[in-house]
Amino acid sequence: MAPTERPTHLPCPARAVAPLLTLALLLTACGSESSVDAHDDAGAVDDTPVQTELVIEPCEQPHAPVLFVHGGFGSGDQFTLQAQRLASNGYCESHIRTFDYDSQTNTGMATAATITRLDAAVDSLLEDTGAERLHMLGHSNGCSIARDYLEDAEHSAKVEKYVNVAGAEWAFPDDTEVLGLTSEGDQIIGRVEYEGADNPAMPVLDHIAILTAVEPFEAIHEFFTGEAPETTRVVESDVRHVSGFVMNFAENVARVDTTIDVWPVDAETGERIGDEPTVSLVTEEGGAFGPFAAEADTYYEFFIPDGSEMDMPLHVYVEPFKRSMHLLYLKTMPAPLTAAGFLLSGIAPPTTDATGGIIQHTDRAIDKAIDSLTVDGVEAAIDGVADVESTTVAIFFADGNENGVTDATPLSQLSIAPFLKGIDVFIPSDEDTPLVFDLNGQRIATPRWATDPEGTITVLFASE
């Protein structure tokens, strides 16, 4: 994509979580409107097919562009579903961006450097879209970031409307319209009537779903456009241009010059189809990659051979893309010396004997009261893993106590972590037998990669 068109984004974590665990963000950009060279010149595999000149049609919309600021332990991908719904209602994908930041150093308040970066992201979005003011959303800790940004009148002059989602209450700027979204089902913030904001009633929704569910979408769309949405679904399209970002989990540090091999995989087995990747991409500034043209009804593996100097290769598995999307986040492990890295280190140690990784839901928490999530037939939505109080959005799976046996117990290393939990399962490595993840009948299959040398598996579930 053209360097001038990078959007940035980030979701926000809860300000109520343990500061130790806050995470970082990164900033990224999404869709572009010009001719895009989707292949990489630096470090591409020699004989891997490359896509060139993937032309994305120029797009104009009557509504202001949108910038999302994520919360702690979050990133811009938490806005993926709403971005696709907005696009299904006529928004240009390139007018919806996210701002990612390091919430380890921005818990409860933004650093000056973060505010500077956010302002640059705002200016870039305005310049690229020709808009005079934009619409901003903050989620959880992102509300505190937005607060620290908007308290400067020069900044708030650039933001016509703002949505404060499940975050701090603060003195909103006079010249910015504000919508507040909170739910009694949110275990972290709860229901709040923000002074100076419109606070529509919401159903019982968890801390993530209050951002991503249908009811908040309807409220956001009406607030931004003055009209109810035509649809609340992600409408399928023949055009599926996919791009996104590679960043470190929790830190949101952008990974530049990182190779990504994109493989179509068999829906039933997760086995790669063909002898070489569909395309090999290399991340650019901001960790941005793509876009590439995805096929319909096709499951994909995104393989990152070198997550970093320190961590293992990464295999990310996703369900078929329904339409274009530019917020696909591929998250590598954080550096060991960071708070998040310390927390996560050693959970899936390299071994030739077993597989391990992480199951993530981008749109809501996994709740044992309503969900069944099985890993190789073992129920992971259990006490200590998927309690409503923990707002669990990511579940590690590994033989945590390294006893060579599936204990089906919570991983103790993650007992105090916000949003992250784990399940002890011993899954012998075997690339010829599918490993099935099943969330209420929603199914993703992968090979049983040995963590040494193949690295870890990430499975991404989405609501739509």
Ligand SMILES: [Ca+2]
């Ligand atoms: Ca075990």
